[in-house]
Amino acid sequence: MEELRPDDPCVIGPYRVLARLGAGGMGRVYLARSAGGRTVAVKTVRGELAQQEEFRTRFAREVRAARKVGGPWTAPVLDADMEGSVPWVATGYVPGLSLEHVVGRSFGPLPEDTLRGLGSGLAQALDTIHGAGVVHRDLKPSNVLLAVDGPRVVDFGIARAWDTAPGEAVTRTGAVIGSPGFMAPEQVRGGEVAPASDIFCLGAVLAYAATGRPPFGSVQAGLHALLYRVVEEEPDLAGIPEWLAHVVRDCLAKSPEQRPSVADVLNVCGPFTGQDWLPRQLTAELARLSGQLLDLDGPGPESGSRSPRHDEGSPAASEASAPDTAGPASAPAAGPTAADATTAAGAPTSSRPGGAGRFHRRVVVPAAALAVAAASAAGLWFLGPLPGTGGDGGGGGNGGAGGAASDDPDDAPLPRAYLGSWKSVIKGGPALVRLTVGENRGGQPAVTYLLVHTHTLCQGTSRLRDVGDTRVLLEDATATRSVPADDCPPPADQSLRLGDDGELVWTVRGKPRTLRRADDTGPVDDAFLGTWKATGKGGASGGALRVTVRRGSVGAAVARLRFDGEDGRRCEMEDVLVAQDESHLAFGPMDVDRSRSDEGCEAGAAHTYVRRGTDRMRLVFADDTEPAVTLVRTRR
Secondary structure (H helix, E strand, O other), X not given: OEOOOOOOOOEEOOEEEEEEEEEOOOEEEEEEEOOOOOEEEEEEXXXXXXXXXXXXXXXXXXXXXXXXXXXXXXXXXXXXXXXXXXXXXXEEEEOOEEHHHHHHHHOOOXXXXXXXXXXXXXXXXXXXXXXXXXXXXXXXXXXXXXXXXXXXXXXXXXXXXXXXXXHHOOOOOOOOOOOOOOOOHHHHOOOOOOHHHHHHHHHHHHHXXXXXXXXXXXXHHOHXXXXXXXXXXXXXXXXXXXXXXXXXXXXXXXXXXXXXXXXXXXXXXXXXOOOOOOOXXXXXXXXXXXXXXXXXXXXXXXXXXXXXXXOOOOOHHHHOOEOOOOOOOOOOXXXXXXXXXXXXXXXXXXXXXXXXXXXXXXXXXXXXXXXXXXXXXXXOOEOOOOOOOOOOOOOOOOOOXXXXXXXXXXXXXXXXXXXXXXXXXOOOOXXXXXXXXXXXXXOOOOEXXXXXXXXXXXXXXXXXXXXXXXXXXXXXXXXXXXXXXXXXXXXXXXXXXXOOOOOEEEEEOOEEEEEEEXXXXXXXXXXXXXXXXXXXXXXXXXXXXXXXXXXXXXXXXXXXXXXXXXXXXXXXXXXXXXEEEOOEEEEOOOEEEEEOOOOXXXXXXXXXXXXXXXXXXXEEEOOOOOXXXXXXXXXX
């Protein structure tokens, strides 16, 4: 944070300017305060760039894309002026330090607890960004802020809506946009940039946080050499803790289709706990920065002040500069940076690269290729109504929590007997219920649920309400994934209790479900990993079907399917693993991820992959509408 200079504006739009935060290739960033007392970061564009119509159009497009993104893990766009003589955009602010400054200048590689929190928060940030239909495209250490209540992803200077038509691309022809060393191979080549590109950047950022160095080296040895290593060579992962190394390696896969989802990263890092996630010396430094902020004189513009425009009377009206919106952004090396001043608790953990509900139109995939199925031979599926998704409702079945409950549920410990993974089958057909009960820390969701039926998959979280001697009450259920979209109202009136034989009883709207300890929570067996394709036309209705299985655990989207029809259609789907054993992987209905067809693609039914030897497996349909498909491995 720097003092204002004579050429800096006093007012930008409705915001009173307090201090400088930093500068980049195309603009300056100011700390400012609104009339209501909210502290914001305001980015202004250099005057000569503001005179270029192409730049104004691009800047306005970027702001529109960033406006779509919200949530506790990013810096929200609060206000903007695209029409004034000097365009500006205001985002939320919180005192924090950039990951680049912390690792590269003041602290060094992060400890494991901080790495877990960083990976969890960044994965959830990307889930929010991608769920808004946006690709960040410049996730790097200087664009990651470490705050007391969690990491933030900031600076959407080169982000754009990832489904932008080729003719609407925001970059100039031949331009490569991003930051060397933290760009995906397809980005270096100038190819299509999609959510998987941000996953590559996430892997590079986590490698840097764990080791203090970029995984492909620095630009000091030459830009072209660095970009060649990104595209062609393996990353240097020496020194990364073993539990993190494998997911970082997967994130840095050269092929976008081989990279994991945000849910895979979350499965490794765990939920963000929020408390004591930073080393003490960093927490103390952040407290000092917060104190500096309170010392600033900051009453907002008085009523009757000028209209919401940059102070055009100041010299900064023609000379102000802001973070680069068409090239590598340069965040402040130290001191507070823009970020959302909201709590990190309760962020969604959906793993879908595009987020729930991104496609408003359901599309049709050949049924033989994608309307796939469960394996009754595996004994994984039984039919029944899903709790919390309608039905008789019957309220009031929870009763009261026996004994004294905690006055503050955020601090109430759950008995260890509740913790862990549980699953239950419901007799009568293909349905499955799974719960994961975790420690209650910092107000984070205590329970993650997964409900599967033949044509429905629901994932979500619930928070702790009360802990009693014999019963735990839950509240604030939030759906994080719904297949089909919007088909999963969160379960209501929930409680947990332990049964006499060690089982867990989950009651929803008065209807109890008995669950037992799950023994299939580990990662997918290596025998399933790799890329597979249907033999011949394999039931793919005149097209080609390809399946890629990645490393991951139950609850994560570990498989991706692509169908290319002879009529030019392409449908891309992803699969959430719901149960497994050594010879079966059971999945819920496939989730539409991308469609390159006017007709679109529709999610298929629940299904199972059954191993048949070393390099063959069968895709079996849950609803028995189509014959099974034989798949052969093409790459490990």
